[in-house]
Every structure is written in C-alpha cells, then in structure tokens.
Amino acid sequence: MANQQPNSENPRIDIEYRRKKSTEEMRYQIISFTLMIFLTLVAFFAVGYDGFSGWFTVPFIILLAVIQVIFQLYYFMHMSHKGHEAPALFLYSGVLVGAITLLAFLTIIWW
C-alpha cells in the first residue's frame, strides 16, 4: 500500500483515516468498474438479440453510453471530489451548447 508511510512531516496526519478513505474510494471504483463491464455486456446483448428493433436498441445503447461517461468522469476522473467545480462548469456549458446545436439541427434544418 502506498500510503502506509506518511510522506509528510506533519505529525497530525491520521493514517487510519487516510486508509479508510482509500479503501472506500477503491470500493467505489471496483463497484463502478463492475457496473461498466455489466453495462457493456448489456449493450452487446441488446445489439445481438433479434427481438429488439433498431428503434429500441439505438436509444437504449446511447443511454448506456451516457451512464458510462458519467461513471468515468465522477469515479475514475475524480469529479466527485472537491475542487472540480470549474471543470464541471465548463463541461456542462459545453454539453449545453452542443445540445442546443443538435436540437436546432434536428428541428429546423433536417425535419
């Protein structure tokens, strides 16, 4: 384990607390990783299964993809931690601008 030894001279560092935090973090990562594998399998199944029409499969796997992106950002890229407000703000602004563009293209250009 990397944080068995404190790498700082500060005597007030609580190793027990740190270890508990890391374990907790690790648990979340493993849970979300398992879920992501599971969602990928579900997506493959949805595409491979003949009983679903394309009108169900396409929106469904897009939805799964969105969930995976959220897992990726929040658990693996630590956006759930403090200090990520500015990146989050800009990510969401970008998503908003992109979504408005898509909406406009879908409603007033092509249909």
Add this chain to the structure above:
Amino acid sequence: MSTYAQKQGFGATIWDYLTTVDHKKIAILYLIAGGFFFIVGGLEAMFIRIQLAVPNNDFVSAGLYNEILTMHGTTMIFLAAMPLIFAFMNAVMPLQIGARDVAFPFLNSLGFWLFFFGGVFLNLSWFLGGAPDAGWTSYASLSIASEGHGVDFYALGLQISGAGTLIGGINFLVTIINMRAPGMTYMRMPLFTWSTFVVSALILFAFPPLTVGLFLLIFDRMFGGNFFDHTMGGNTIIWEHMFWIFGHPEVYILILPAFGIFSEIFATFSRKRLFGYSSMVFATVLIGFLGFMVWAHHMFTTGLGPIANSIFAVATMAIAVPTGIKIFNWMFTMWGGSIKFTTPMLWAVAFIPSFVAGGVTGVMLAVAAADYQYHDTYFVVAHFHYVIVGGVVFALFAGAHFYWPKMFGTMLNEFLGKITFWLFLIGFHLTFFIQHFLGLMGMQRRIVSFLPGQGFETGNLISTVGAFFMAVATIILLINIIMTTVKNERVGNDPWGDGRTLEWALPSPPPFYNFKQLPLVRGLDAYWLEKMEGKKGMTPAEPLGDIHMPNNSFIPFVISLGLFVAAFGAMYRAETAWGIPVLIIGLLITLGSMAMRSIKDDHGYHIHKEDLMDDDDNKGVKA
C-alpha cells in the same frame, strides 16, 4: 545593477520579439499586427466609400468591389478587432490579477504567431489571383460557386488564425482560474478581467463550430466533398447555422472586452467605485450565456418557420436587459463623481449614446416580422457599425490612450488625442447615421453602385465625407504615436493619478517578472484601497524569493510557419505537381517542431533573490 537589463542592438531586439514568451511583449506584437490590419481594413473601407460616393461610379470594377467588401469585413473582425482586444487582454489582465505571466507563456506565443500567419496568408490572396469575394459570412452556395482561389484563402487563413485565437482563449481561462494573487477572489476581479474571463469561455465554445464549418467548406471546395451541395444530398443551410453559431458569440467576444475597458475608464476618471459591481459581473455572464441562444436572428428570412423565428426573436430582445443594466451602472458611476474629461473618458462618454443607438436598432431588427423589411439593407449595415465602431472601436481607441503608458512607459499627447476623438466621433456619425435612412429607403447592402434619381445621392455623399473624417482622425493618432515615441518622456507607476487596479501599482512598463513579490489583495480596486490608507504600494503576500521564468523559444514561430506552408500546398494540390509535396513538407515542419518541443526538456530559469534585491527599488512592488 542586474545583468538582465542590457541595451540591445536592432537585430537582437527583433530576435527577442520573434522568440518572446513574455505576455507584455506578445501584447505589443498583437497591437502592432492588429494595428496594421486595422489600417488595411480601413483602406478597404475608404475604397468602398469612394466607390459609393456618387451614382454609377466606376472607381473599382464590380468583381474587385466584392473582394474589397469581403476583405474589409473579414480583416476588421478577425485580423483587427480581435487581435487588438487580445493585445489589451495580454497587456493588462495578468497584471490586474497579480500574476507574473499567463498560465502557458509558450502557448501564448504560439497563439500570436498562428493568428499572424493566418492573417498574412489571407491577405496574400490580393497578390495571388484575387481575394475572397463571397462576403465575410461566406454563405455556402455562393462561396462554393466562387471561382479562383479567393474563398480557399479565406477558409485556410481563418482556420490557422482561428486555432491561434482558441489557444489564446484557453490560456486566459486557465490563467484567471489558477493564477490570481492571494486575496484576489472572483468577486474582487476588476471588470476588464471578468470580461476577459467570460470572453475566453465564449471563444472556447464558439470557435469549434467555426472550425468544423471551415473544414466542411475546405472539403467541399478542395477535396470533392458535398456537405453544402443539395444536388448531392448536402444542405447549404448547414453552413449558415454553423457560421452564426460561431458568429453571434463572436460579436460578444468583441463587445464584452470593450465593456470591460469602459468600466475601468468610468471608475478611474469618475474617481468612484464602479456602481453595481456585482450586477455588472452578473450582466456580463448573462450576456455571454444568452449569446449562444440567438444565432438564428441572422437567418429570419431563410424560412425557419414562425415558431423558430419567434423563439429567437424573444431571446434576442432579452439581451437588451443585461445590456441596459450595464448602461445604467456606467451612468450611475459617473453620477456624483469627480469627473476628469481625459481622452479615454471622452471616448467612454461618447460610447454610451452611440452604442445605445446601435442597441435600439438591434431590438428593431430582432422583431422577426419587421426584419423581412430591413434584411440586407443599409439599415443592417448602419446597425452593426453603430455597435462595432461605436462600441468596439471606441473602446480600442480609449484603451490605446488609457493603457499606452502601462504598455510603453510614455503618455500619448492629450491634445492630439482629443482632436482624434472629435474628428472620429463626427466622422462616425456622419458616415453611419444617414445609412439607417438609406436602408429604410431601400438601398441594399453589398451593392457595387446605385442609379441616379432614386434619392440615394445625398446620403451616400455625406457618408463618404464622414469616412474621410475618420481616416484623418486615425492619421492624427498615428502622428501622436510617432511623436510620443520619439520624445520618449518616461512616466511613473500611476500616470493618470487615479489608477484603481493592480496594474497601476507597477512601474510603466512593468519589469519582465511583473511582481517582485506577489501582492496581497484586500478588496475590489486593490491599489485604490492601499492609496486611500496612505500607503505607497501594495503589501506583499510572500517573502522575497527566487522567481521561476520560462525561456524564450523560436518554436512557436516555426510551428505556425509550417502550417502557413502547408496551406499553400493544400490549395494548389489539384492543379500543380508541387502541391502535395509542399503540403507534406509544411506539416512535417509543424509536427517536427512540436516533437522537438515535447522531447527537449526546457525547465526555464530562475531569477535569484540577490539579483532582485540589487534591482532598483522603484521596480516591482515595494516591500
């Protein structure tokens, strides 16, 4: 005496500027290049006005007129207004937040050289078979049909300079988020810094649509694509949407820094805190946000349908609200203040009625039903010149006089400055006010000549006379700049006497490391606070220590040069044998110099504490 300050020869100075990563020197580069393109665009404007001075004029041919008109718009927006704004952002913003440089000095230099080579490439079209002639909006069906290489120059040149702008915007964002001095919270940032922040976010989101649109245009024209060709399943309206999704935020990218510059000027020369600071910040952010929801108001007559037209009309009118908040706040800042009518303040005061006139015609144009009448007439021309000249150009002139001492250490002559102001103000209103009525009388925009006996003669003649007033005003400004530079009378930290923000706590121009010790910011208008408590300078927030500085680099110049070469290869690929090799050589130059930058470690250097202590006491923040 430090070894860093040595007299240099002319060649060494040139080399210094070619390789510099110092934000203050890059600001000067932006100012010179932007000023040059401003004069080029201004000459094009004069040719337009001379051609339209009398009916049935043949000063230029119709084809050449289209090229002049296209290049006037493109040059003024992309190569003059934006770089000049970037000049002030680079010169002032890091000083205002108490930083030693921008976050990525190397990228800052790369951004400038990309813009510069893109601009040069675009303007070389004049000598290589004809400039672009499809209007600055370059609407797809027209630009696809345009013969020769004009529109190719437009697409490739803007692609290169657009990359530079995007890099600059990201750099400013990171600088403002990460490099504020201790105590400089978001709500203590000067308004020019706030507008830089919002504008950089707009650049971040608005330039990618332009990049995509330009790539589609490049593919359609040079590589046999069919994105905009409806006979091949494409759709020409896609370009219009892409262009305006970029283009509308673009006009806010121009006007918001102008608002920032005026906010500083109003507060400084009214000797009052800016009225309603937090509502000003809120209004700036709101204008930036709404700026992305209104692009289709440029396209009311393309047949979007009544629902889309109504939504975009209402959203457009909503922008008048935050803008109105700003106008009233500026007036309340002056109210009861001890006003000094210096040259920058004259520009600022004249800006309010001029810009409001442009805003009011903007709301008129936002009424979708009425827009069918105004569309593509001189009414629109008058409207956007009232907001862009009356807003942005006034701010650039005001900013040039206001920040000149901070950038160069000398004061522009106030008397000549006021002559410039009055001539330009009179010329501006003469030129553009009458165009409202020409438009309402039915004169189309972009038209090469008009017939006698339709009532357009007097209006157009007045308009041309006004343009000459503006030209004379600009020449006087140039004379003023030359005189001031030759006289070279150095000024101190706070030459206006009423500086409020951090940049005025530094010498003019500041030492290359800006702050010997980072300042402690105790509130809005940090320097003013200290002055009011009888202190001579800022309280330092850190002990004197070594300062880490980046090394100069020639690589940004080479990266940009490579793309410049590659653009020629891409353009002449189809008709010449050397096209493909040149394209490959250019890209190899770019990629090779990027690889060199990545592989070679460049850790910069340190200015040692001892050298800083030896430096004259009047440099840097007094401890």
